[in-house]
Structures are given as C-alpha cells and as structure tokens.
Amino acid sequence: MRNKIALIGGGNIGGVLAEQIAYRELGDVVIFDVVEGLPQGKALDMAEGAPVVGADVRISGTNSYEGIAGANLVIVTAGLARKPGMSRDDLLATNLKIMKQVAEGVRDHAPDAYVIVVSNPLDAMVYTFKEVSGFPKNRVVGMAGVLDSTRLRSFVAWELDVSVEDVTALVLGGHGDTMVPLVRYCTVAGIPVDRLLSAEKINAIVERTKAAGGEVVALLKTGSAFVSPAVSAISMAESILKDKKRVLACACLCEGEYGVDGLYVGVPCVLGAAGVERIIEVELNAEEQKMFDASVEHVRTLVEQIQL
Numbered sequence: 001m002r003n004k005i006a007l008i009g010g011g012n013i014g015g016v017l018a019e020q021i022a023y024r025e026l027g028d029v030v031i032f033d034v035v036e037g038l039p040q041g042k043a044l045d046m047a048e049g050a051p052v053v054g055a056d057v058r059i060s061g062t063n064s065y066e067g068i069a070g071a072n073l074v075i076v077t078a079g080l081a082r083k084p085g086m087s088r089d090d091l092l093a094t095n096l097k098i099m100k101q102v103a104e105g106v107r108d109h110a111p112d113a114y115v116i117v118v119s120n121p122l123d124a125m126v127y128t129f130k131e132v133s134g135f136p137k138n139r140v141v142g143m144a145g146v147l148d149s150t151r152l153r154s155f156v157a158w159e160l161d162v163s164v165e166d167v168t169a170l171v172l173g174g175h176g177d178t179m180v181p182l183v184r185y186c187t188v189a190g191i192p193v194d195r196l197l198s199a200e201k202i203n204a205i206v207e208r209t210k211a212a213g214g215e216v217v218a219l220l221k222t223g224s225a226f227v228s229p230a231v232s233a234i235s236m237a238e239s240i241l242k243d244k245k246r247v248l249a250c251a252c253l254c255e256g257e258y259g260v261d262g263l264y265v266g267v268p269c270v271l272g273a274a275g276v277e278r279i280i281e282v283e284l285n286a287e288e289q290k291m292f293d294a295s296v297e298h299v300r301t302l303v304e305q306i307q308l
C-alpha cells in the first residue's frame with residue numbers, strides 16, 4: 001500500500017514538493033489548491049514525465065478537499081509569500097484566514113494524517129493549524145529550522161570549500177530575524193567550526209543565515225525561496241514516512257521543554273513514524289539562552305495577535 005501525500009497549496013513550493021515526492025516514489029501525490037486548474041495542470045504535467053524517471057506513483061490535482069481523503073501525510077504551503085520589503089510577520093493576517101480553512105479541511109478529510117506546515121509566518125501558522133485541527137502535537141510540525149540550518153551549512157561549506165555533506169548545523173528558535181544559529185554545535189566532520197573559521201567569518205555567516213530568506217526575495221522580486229524550502233520539508237517527510245528517526249531542527253509544540261510552554265518554536269527533535277517522537281534539549285550557554293528567549297518572545301508576540 002503506497003503512501004498518499006496531500007500537498008495543500010500547489011504554488012512554487014507545492015510544485016517542487018509534488019515533483020520531488022513523486023519522482024522519488026515516496027508515495028502517491030495529490031495537490032490541492034483553490035485556483036481552478038492549477039493543481040490539475042501541474043499534476044498532469046508531472047504524471048506525463050513519470051515514465052522517463054520510472055516513477056510508479058499516482059499524481060493528481062484537486063480543488064476539493066474530498067480529493068485528499070486517505071492521505072497519511074499532509075504538507076501545507078497554502079498562503080501568500082513575501083515580496084521585497086515585506087517581513088514574514090506581514091503575512092500573518094492573510095495567511096491566518098487561509099490556515100484556518102486549511103486546518104478544517106484537513107481535519108475533516110484526512111483526520112489521521114501527519115502534518116508538516118510550511119506557510120509563513122511559520123511559528124504562528126503551525127500553532128494555528130494545531131489549535132484549529134485539534135490534532136495531537138506529535139502529528140503537527142513546522143518546517144523552518146531545517147531550511148535555516150541548511151543555509152548555515154551551505155555558507156560554511158562554501159567558505160571552507162568542503163563537501164556540504166560534512167557540515168552539520170542547528171538553527172533554533174523562531175523562523176525570522178531572531179532565529180538562533182547555534183555556532184557551538186556547528187561542525188565539519190565533527191570538527192567544531194570555530195577551529196576552522198575565524199570569529200569574524202563565523203559572525204558574517206551567522207548574519208547571512210538570518211537574512212538568507214530576504215536575500216532570495218530581493219533577487220527574485222516576485223516571491224520567496226521555494227526549492228530549498230521544498231527539499232527541507234521533504235527531508236522531514238521522508239524521516240516520518242520511512243521511520244528514519246532523524247534529528248532535525250523543527251517547529252515543535254513545547255510544553256516545558258527549553259522553558260517554553262504552549263508555543264511552537266524551532267528545537268531539535270526526533271522525527272519518525274510517530275511524527276515528533278521526542279524533543280532533544282541541548283545545553284545552551286548564557287548568550288545562546290538569551291537569544292533563544294528573545295526569539296521565543298517574538299513568537300509569543302505574534303501568536304498573541306491570533307484570534308481563533
């Protein structure tokens with residue numbers, strides 16, 4: 001029995017998700033979108049390419065939530081993306097309305113699904129999905145930390161001219177300017193990065209990581225990054241679908257962990273067949289704790305604006 005993966009939102013990220021998930025044969029794919037024809041057209045195009053890559057999966061598009069029935073995994077990218085000059089927080093009012101609709105649709109038509117939320121502002125959107133759907137916290141997780149961590153990993157690898165495979169990194173906290181790149185836990189094949197790069201270089205990489213989303217928005221002008229977010233979400237999806245138990249920085253509901261209670265923030269967690277199987281609490285020094293607490297407060301301020 002193949003997995004059925006429902007993609008709520010068939011835009012830039014949704015399109016890459018559909019193609020990558022289908023062509024990697026992670027499961028059958030159904031794309032849901034409110035724009036007539038968009039999900040159906042993208043699905044038909046990808047389905048017609050499947051023979052070339054030998055992908056034996058069904059790819060379909062729908063404008064009705066009935067089409068996602070039976071999905072065991074849902075990835076949500078529905079919502080507006082940033083344009084130059086916008087912050088992720090500027091998307092709150094519009095995307096909140098959308099997320100409420102999405103959460104109801106998924107609750108009613110795929111009630112047993114594991115859900116990865118991608119839409120921005122991420123920490124507020126995944127919180128909204130959890131609250132409106134009523135799903136248990138292990139089945140609702142947000143994608144941001146994997147993307148922020150892969151950006152940090154890329155910048156370190158490029159600076160040192162080493163394989164991206166050998167750079168590990170953790171970026172915690174909210175998905176925004178207050179994110180917390182944990183440099184102390186960044187290594188190159190186990191070698192702490194501060195043994196290989198100067199403090200000045202590391203600081204420059206940290207600042208570029210925090211601004212990386214905006215850097216792409218400024219270049220594209222018409223939207224935000226979509227390939228790196230898509231493959232970041234797929235690494236989470238794959239860990240759940242294949243019970244890989246990867247340790248990834250994800251937006252999880254903290255209920256006491258890291259001193260946080262009742263908010264979704266980016267923390268290291270184990271992702272497996274039971275979704276968020278546990279949160280890993282790493283030791284933070286005074287400076288890291290201060291940055292983390294400030295990031296959590298920013299998330300709290302955003303969530304307090306949500307009227308459900």
Ligand code: TXD
Pocket residue numbers: 008009010011012013014032033034035038077078079080081082091095098101102117118119120121122143144147175223224225226229
């Ligand atoms: O790391 C992260 N979490 C972020 C997330 C990284 C990059 C982008 N981030 C956010 O993802 C971005 O700020 C947006 O909020 C979402 C989706 O970004 P994308 O680039 O895919 O946006 P598009 O191309 O505009 O696609 C959004 C789709 C579009 O096709 C709309 O028609 C659809 O969402 N949409 C809806 N689908 C279902 N239901 C409703 N109500 C709906 N409204 C719009």
